[in-house]
Amino acid sequence: MSNQKISDEFISAFVDDQLTSEEKAEAYQAIHNDSEANTRVCDLRKIRDLLQLAYKTPPVLPVCSTRPKQKSLFSGNIAAGIAAGVALVLGVSLGFQLNSDSSHVASAPVDTGVRTAAYTSDDNTSTMVATSGQVNILIQLNSGDRAHIEESLNEVESVLNYYREIGQSARVEVITNGDGLTLLRKDISPFAERVKSMQREYDNLTFVACQNTINRLNAEQGITVQLIPGTVVIDSAVAQIMRRQQQGWAYIQV
Amino acid sequence: MKKLLAVVLMAVFGLGVMGVSVAGSYGKQKVVYHVNYKQEKRQIGALRNIQNHINAVGAENMDLRVVMHSGGYTLLKRANNDPNIQGKIISLKKQGVKFQICANTLRGKKLNYKNDLFDVDKSDIVPSGVAELAHLESMGFAYIRP
Numbered sequence: 001m002s003n004q005k006i007s008d009e010f011i012s013a014f015v016d017d018q019l020t021s022e023e024k025a026e027a028y029q030a031i032h033n034d035s036e037a038n039t040r041v042c043d044l045r046k047i048r049d050l051l052q053l054a055y056k057t058p059p060v061l062p063v064c065s066t067r068p069k070q071k072s073l074f075s076g077n078i079a080a081g082i083a084a085g086v087a088l089v090l091g092v093s094l095g096f097q098l099n100s101d102s103s104h105v106a107s108a109p110v111d112t113g114v115r116t117a118a119y120t121s122d123d124n125t126s127t128m129v130a131t132s133g134q135v136n137i138l139i140q141l142n143s144g145d146r147a148h149i150e151e152s153l154n155e156v157e158s159v160l161n162y163y164r165e166i167g168q169s170a171r172v173e174v175i176t177n178g179d180g181l182t183l184l185r186k187d188i189s190p191f192a193e194r195v196k197s198m199q200r201e202y203d204n205l206t207f208v209a210c211q212n213t214i215n216r217l218n219a220e221q222g223i224t225v226q227l228i229p230g231t232v233v234i235d236s237a238v239a240q241i242m243r244r245q246q247q248g249w250a251y252i253q254v
Numbered sequence: 255m256k257k258l259l260a261v262v263l264m265a266v267f268g269l270g271v272m273g274v275s276v277a278g279s280y281g282k283q284k285v286v287y288h289v290n291y292k293q294e295k296r297q298i299g300a301l302r303n304i305q306n307h308i309n310a311v312g313a314e315n316m317d318l319r320v321v322m323h324s325g326g327y328t329l330l331k332r333a334n335n336d337p338n339i340q341g342k343i344i345s346l347k348k349q350g351v352k353f354q355i356c357a358n359t360l361r362g363k364k365l366n367y368k369n370d371l372f373d374v375d376k377s378d379i380v381p382s383g384v385a386e387l388a389h390l391e392s393m394g395f396a397y398i399r400p
Contacts, residue, residue: 155324162358252388
């Protein structure tokens, strides 16, 4: 695989997350070894993210532009009673809106281009169908306790089954860092077979490992981490949690 | 006359914005607290966090939910026999806090919500705790897991 030239279709499918988990794992390996393919993936991702940004921005704008608009309206026609009347109405409604909807206003800056665009080059996972009917959930696991992991897998399974039953399109990403990485380590995972069968059962489920944790285990304990096939590796779990929340994913810690 | 009218309206306009924005420094908040752990100390800590949160923001400004699943159900089990926990839950409910429990958990742990848990109404049961959290977050609820 890594010796072959990688086709545009394959890269496109990879970026759009249309590969099976085995293919995905292969793709990561291949792209890792092929700087030219890596560049193509990054470029395609940038285009995809810009497109998403373009769709994402408009609804936010009215909130940001409300204030300056009123200022000019007010100072320009100060003598006209009608204008002042309009300003009064707008002002009061603005006041109410600011008050009742403060969370919305506060979240607006997150959607500016700078922060969202910043992650494009190192976002190693590939998801995003930002249609309104889609549910996206990021579940973080950072405990290595066997009973805790088992309970968490039960939860993941039951929410996936629930969405399946009601016909809700959903994506679930289980992100492991710290001790939670245990779940995805081929040699010591208490539930390796279960992870594999869950991967087979749900194509909308991805298991993700944190590169920082992998590096730390290597540096501190000399461990070369081996992951269950199909696991996706991302740069940093914390960064991924922030990115996903900015993209509108629900974040849940188990 | 026109000028006077404008000045009066300007004053009212200013007051309108100011008056509303100073009422409660945090404004309105929608928050969901996630309890899926069974440690008693941590659960009581969560109840205390919620009360402090209400004290800071004001019950009238909040839509506050507690979603319990997995080991989190033990909070309501304890409340049946522990007057301290029970009192805290009653008090929070009076302030508008909604306690929601996962149907999967009730099934999995073979619980009878009427007998085994404290003050659970049928309407407090959600089909999936995780899906409920995802739903609330998508509605703009802040997620807190104390």
